[in-house]
Amino acid sequence: MSQTVHRALTILPLLAEGPANLEQVATRLEVHKSTASRLLRTLHEHGLVHRQQDQRYRLGARLFALAHRAMEGLDVREIAHPHLVALNERCGHTVHLAVREEDEVLYIDKVDSRYPVRMYSRIGKPVAITVAAVAKLLLADLPEAERRQVAERLDYPAYTPRSTPGAAAYLKELARVREQGWATDLGGHEESINCVAAPVRGVDGRTVAAISVSAPNVVVTAEELLALLPLVRRTAEAISAEYSGRTPQKETPR
Structure with a gap:
């Protein structure tokens, strides 16, 4: 698994614990804020994470929809x-x-x-x-x-x-x-x-x-x-x- 994919997937269980801001995500991943920002932006574009008005990120609705479809299958x-x-x-x-x-x-x-x-x-x-x-x-x-x-x-x-x-x-x-x-x-x-x-x-x-x-x-x-x-x-x-x-x-x- 590429390092980028690994880091992106690591974000999801982190956000499952609750909303987190950019600094918290970067700290958990042990990466620069710019790297964490790129990963979050990509996940946001695919609906897997959502940025709230307070600039914290949470899991996105599309992730729940995918999980529901997987359970049905x-x-x-x-x-x-x-x-x-x-x-x-x-x-x-x-x-x-x-x-x-x-x-x-x-x-x-x-x-x-x-x-x-x-x-x-x-x-x-x-x-x-x-x-x-x-x-x-x-x-x-x-x-x-x-x-x-x-x-x-x-x-x-x-x-x-x-x-x-x-x-x-x-x-x-x-x-x-x-x-x-x-x-x-x-x-x-x-x-x-x-x-x-x-x-x-x-x-x-x-x-x-x-x-x-x-x-x-x-x-x-x-x-x-x-x-x-x-x-x-x-x-x-x-x-x-x-x-x-x-x-x-x-x-x-x-």
């Missing part, structure tokens, strides 16, 4: 997949990634269990929204009024005796999930299947997806599956960090 599935594989390799159970599309929650990725007993879930298939752990996480993150509206227009099939019986119970469960930051489905859809899930968050802290680990109770008990929750949450946090650009880390912490 991110594929959470592509980012998450290596982490899902690593999680599957560590625990051996089925791993899912799900997102919300209007009034449905869909699986968009899946890594199968290494055990002979497999789950019948499919990529692109909607989940049982009133009981699935991933759905609880995605709906729990909605504003309260919207959360209530969604809950009140859902049907509540009695898949098992542990299924959510109605909107009031669902809203209570979503409030609990919102507070604790993780969710479970312990036999709510199929009596023999348990699931733990954690949220994937974007740069604004909102839940953009959810990951889960699921297993039949003939392979692992509900208590043993719950013991994997810290690992599931660390994996979700690693995906969140990479998706939101907080760190270049690409592997799930071990």
Whole structure:
């Protein structure tokens, strides 16, 4: 990277800390004011920095527009997949990634269990929204009024005796999930299947997806599956960090 480009790029994280004047920029870059002025002028011409009336510089609107477009172009599935594989390799159970599309929650990725007993879930298939752990996480993150509206227009099939019986119970469960930051489905859809899930968050802290680990109770008990929750949450946090650009880390912490 050329010295000029390096210096120009160094200005951006400096201004992310807050507005700075020419002298402050020159001091940080350890260059003459005339050099700092040329760099700032170029960045200003491209809309990446803006000069205020008090002659201090701040980040420009075009930079935020570019960042927004970049975020919209991110594929959470592509980012998450290596982490899902690593999680599957560590625990051996089925791993899912799900997102919300209007009034449905869909699986968009899946890594199968290494055990002979497999789950019948499919990529692109909607989940049982009133009981699935991933759905609880995605709906729990909605504003309260919207959360209530969604809950009140859902049907509540009695898949098992542990299924959510109605909107009031669902809203209570979503409030609990919102507070604790993780969710479970312990036999709510199929009596023999348990699931733990954690949220994937974007740069604004909102839940953009959810990951889960699921297993039949003939392979692992509900208590043993719950013991994997810290690992599931660390994996979700690693995906969140990479998706939101907080760190270049690409592997799930071990």
